[in-house]
Amino acid sequence: MAVKQRLKTIERNPNERNKDFNEVNLxxxxxxAIEEAKRCLQCPNPTCVQGxxxxxxxxxxxxxxxxxDFEGSYKVLKKYNSLPAICGRVCPQEIQCEGxxxxxxxxxxxxxxxxxxxxxxxAINNNIEEDIIPEKRINKKIAIIGAGxxxxxxASELSKAGFSVDMxxxxxxxxxxxxxxxxxxxxxxxxVKKEAQLLKKLGVNIFTNIPVGLAIHPKExxxxxxxxxxxxxxxxxxxxxxxxxxxxxxxxxxxFLTRINLMKAYxxxxxxxxxxxxxxxxxxxxxxxAMDAARSALRLGANVTIVYRRSENEMPARxxxxxxxxEEGVKFQTLTQPVRYIGDENGNLxxxxxxxxxxxEPDESGRxxxxxxxxxxxxxxxxxxxxxxGTNPNKLLLSQFDGLELNKWGYIKADEFGxxxxxxxxxxxxxxxxxxxxxxxxxxxxxxxxxxxxxxx
Amino acid sequence: MKNKILEKRKLAYGxxxxxxxxxxxxxxxxAGQFVIFRLYENGERIPLTIxxxxxxxxxxxxxxxxxxxxxLCRLNKGxxxxxxxxxxxxxxxxxxxxxxxxxGGGVGIAAITPIVKELIKEKNNxxxxxxxxxxxxxxxxxxxxxxNNLYIVTDDGSLGEKAYPHQFMExxxxxxxxxxxxxxxxxxxxxxxxxxxxxxxxxxxxxxxxIMVDGTGMxxxxxxxxxxxxxxxxxxxxxxxxxxxxxxxxxxxxxxYRKEEKIALSKYLQEVGEPTWL
Ligand SMILES: Cc1cc2nc3c(=O)[nH]c(=O)nc-3n(C[C@H](O)[C@H](O)[C@H](O)COP(=O)(O)OP(=O)(O)OC[C@H]3O[C@@H](n4cnc5c(N)ncnc54)[C@H](O)[C@@H]3O)c2cc1C
Ligand SMILES: Cc1cc2nc3c(=O)[nH]c(=O)nc-3n(C[C@H](O)[C@H](O)[C@H](O)COP(=O)(O)OP(=O)(O)OC[C@H]3O[C@@H](n4cnc5c(N)ncnc54)[C@H](O)[C@@H]3O)c2cc1C
Ligand code: SF4
Ligand code: SF4
Ligand code: FES
Ligand SMILES: [Mg+2]
Numbered sequence: 001m002a003v004k005q006r007l008k009t010i011e012r013n014p015n016e017r018n019k020d021f022n023e024v025n026l027x028x029x030x031x032x033a034i035e036e037a038k039r040c041l042q043c044p045n046p047t048c049v050q051g052x053x054x055x056x057x058x059x060x061x062x063x064x065x066x067x068x069d070f071e072g073s074y075k076v077l078k079k080y081n082s083l084p085a086i087c088g089r090v091c092p093q094e095i096q097c098e099g100x101x102x103x104x105x106x107x108x109x110x111x112x113x114x115x116x117x118x119x120x121x122x123a124i125n126n127n128i129e130e131d132i133i134p135e136k137r138i139n140k141k142i143a144i145i146g147a148g149x150x151x152x153x154x155a156s157e158l159s160k161a162g163f164s165v166d167m168x169x170x171x172x173x174x175x176x177x178x179x180x181x182x183x184x185x186x187x188x189x190x191x192v193k194k195e196a197q198l199l200k201k202l203g204v205n206i207f208t209n210i211p212v213g214l215a216i217h218p219k220e221x222x223x224x225x226x227x228x229x230x231x232x233x234x235x236x237x238x239x240x241x242x243x244x245x246x247x248x249x250x251x252x253x254x255x256f257l258t259r260i261n262l263m264k265a266y267x268x269x270x271x272x273x274x275x276x277x278x279x280x281x282x283x284x285x286x287x288x289x290a291m292d293a294a295r296s297a298l299r300l301g302a303n304v305t306i307v308y309r310r311s312e313n314e315m316p317a318r319x320x321x322x323x324x325x326x327e328e329g330v331k332f333q334t335l336t337q338p339v340r341y342i343g344d345e346n347g348n349l350x351x352x353x354x355x356x357x358x359x360x361e362p363d364e365s366g367r368x369x370x371x372x373x374x375x376x377x378x379x380x381x382x383x384x385x386x387x388x389x390g391t392n393p394n395k396l397l398l399s400q401f402d403g404l405e406l407n408k409w410g411y412i413k414a415d416e417f418g419x420x421x422x423x424x425x426x427x428x429x430x431x432x433x434x435x436x437x438x439x440x441x442x443x444x445x446x447x448x449x450x451x452x453x454x455x456x457x
Numbered sequence: 458m459k460n461k462i463l464e465k466r467k468l469a470y471g472x473x474x475x476x477x478x479x480x481x482x483x484x485x486x487x488a489g490q491f492v493i494f495r496l497y498e499n500g501e502r503i504p505l506t507i508x509x510x511x512x513x514x515x516x517x518x519x520x521x522x523x524x525x526x527x528x529l530c531r532l533n534k535g536x537x538x539x540x541x542x543x544x545x546x547x548x549x550x551x552x553x554x555x556x557x558x559x560x561g562g563g564v565g566i567a568a569i570t571p572i573v574k575e576l577i578k579e580k581n582n583x584x585x586x587x588x589x590x591x592x593x594x595x596x597x598x599x600x601x602x603x604x605n606n607l608y609i610v611t612d613d614g615s616l617g618e619k620a621y622p623h624q625f626m627e628x629x630x631x632x633x634x635x636x637x638x639x640x641x642x643x644x645x646x647x648x649x650x651x652x653x654x655x656x657x658x659x660x661x662x663x664x665x666x667x668i669m670v671d672g673t674g675m676x677x678x679x680x681x682x683x684x685x686x687x688x689x690x691x692x693x694x695x696x697x698x699x700x701x702x703x704x705x706x707x708x709x710x711x712x713x714y715r716k717e718e719k720i721a722l723s724k725y726l727q728e729v730g731e732p733t734w735l
Contacts, residue, residue, distance in 0.1 A: 170673050172495060172540045180675075209542040211673060214490070215481050237677045239687060246682055246706035248713040255676035263670065264499060269724050272501035272525055273670075274717035347709030395692055396673050 148176020235394025244341025562642025
């Protein structure tokens, strides 16, 4: 059977989009969406669903698109996923839903993410809202700590179920990594804002600017609430800690991206927060965070190189992001490891000493281990270096939470349903798993909400 | 409504005292902690030490040195601060030590007020040195009446002895045994005091004013090297043992954005004219 090629979404021209922060991928038009939806085989045993961490009825929502019943499609989606406009954009679909689509065997899988996004955007543009009246009011109070995808999902599930929900966030806005990490050109902030508005409509009390642990002690929360959900994220950036890490111009990706995304440093001096650009920027790492930092730096007018110690094959970033970065003009210098930052007399970064690497035997992670090649040191000129090499658990809350058991990496110990070592306390998302994905954080929130409901109904 | 400015008072040229209504901060703040303000939608996040609390409000004392602090000092009683986050940071390690010497320089005097108060509560003998450029910059003098001894030094000798705080400190250490020292003020002063303390082998707490963004340990921008380890000032500090601080890189990091800060301030002054309110 001949299978048609998947229909491409509309993407802005690389040489135009790399100069601004507007969205890169414009998604499907109605016609394209319907045609792509018609490619779906409507499998009786849909393998795609197994690939989705929240088990969306994928053939179900796609069928409705093919039938032009967009509202019906939205209803199906919303039953499983409270943030489809976000997941449709940022899920690593190629290893999840789309990676499990049967069409992979004979051709290209259905563009499930793009279809999900199409429906979610259509609903936003047409002001379609779901029924938000909970079946019944329950006189129990829930505290949610952290307003990232995990916290947002838990809050939405529990308030829909009729609980009274208070959500605490230390930043001045909700969204977590969605607003300070993932850049505007991949996920417009207006979409996250919409989701937050919806939560308010559901009756969730959102308290921003509250550092839980210091502004409210865990003991107080335990007294005041019937259940507590912790979704404070992975948080704290790691540094390689090589010589010169204190130099001006050396950033963590978190800092660089927060200055740009949340604090709008790209508008300086119209906004007050500055960020260093310079001519040459080096980004260290090979994950999604590295790609986001590199593509953001590019948009501020710099010449950007990604330095990664393994080869491109081992890069953990999504293939699509690597492709986007290359199209836009980011250079890649693989099999290279920084060993020292070099500064001038004022403490400003001027260069990075690196060493060339080769790949040896596979290590525990199954990836081939990079080994330095002796005497291959060389210097890359750079006035800004951005380290995107991973994160550690954020201690802000954990250091204050007596009796909460942590695992050997310092993340919260929780079972599959988010139950922790303290009875009323649940946790999910990056603070349990370490840096993962939006949809896994949401899935964790959903599971925790389900056991909280069971326990408190 | 939260974050209302209940009182504002000018203490010296460009130095203003604010009382801000915010029960969450006032009820939870401990000596040594700080808040972060954001003044308006495109504003930056600026950290300020909590220098006193009273029921539902807390106090900060602000020295105008750039765009955001100029703008803050322009606000008046009845105005609101858009965002106030806090308390942040680890509280000061206040306990019974014995003889304590506490040094405050410039606006650093605001930061030592709660520490001195708590140290006295813990039954320490507390001697205080206040330092400033000149008489005008010795602020809050009458808040140290309960200290065992209060000394004042100025750079120009217009009040108290003409000396730098670390010089006076050296003299006092030679006369009396101190079990603990606190020094909070400009980095030059804290560095000099730390050198004296190191020489005499006495523990000294300093409060670092690293450039911050989030204040929650999420960005790493406030990192400092303490005895060869990277620490984040906002969550591991802001107080550290001054003898272990890598002062050279700390001071250089404070100048990271000098160029941009100049642009921001001159643009602001172009918009508002002479800062007559300072
Ligand atoms: C640059 C970057 C790009 C990424 N790209 C993708 C992608 O394309 N696709 C994908 O699926 N995933 C991506 N991820 C990963 C994804 O964003 C995370 O896995 C996800 O956000 C985790 O959600 P969370 O709710 O657990 O935590 P977070 O999103 O980290 O949210 C935690 C929230 O808790 C708040 N908080 C922390 N401590 C406290 C406290 N004590 N009191 C109150 N509030 C507190 C924080 O301010 C934050 O808002 C990316 C991550 C980064 C950094
Ligand atoms: C924990 C802590 C407590 C502080 N307490 C007080 C206080 O009680 N009273 C007071 O007047 N000041 C205090 N400061 C310093 C105050 O935050 C800065 O003066 C202020 O941010 C300067 O902003 P600006 O725009 O007016 O000046 P700018 O012109 O932008 O900067 C002037 C200088 O201030 C420092 N600075 C700039 N931006 C920041 C930032 N985001 N965070 C920290 N420092 C920065 C830099 O060294 C810079 O060179 C404290 C700082 C810290 C870290
Ligand atoms: S939520 Fe993510 S994994 Fe699930 S169907 Fe949507 S895009 Fe695929
Ligand atoms: S596996 Fe593919 S073709 Fe089958 S239902 Fe899912 S998306 Fe459609
Ligand atoms: S200010 Fe960001 S980690 Fe301290
Ligand atoms: Mg400033």
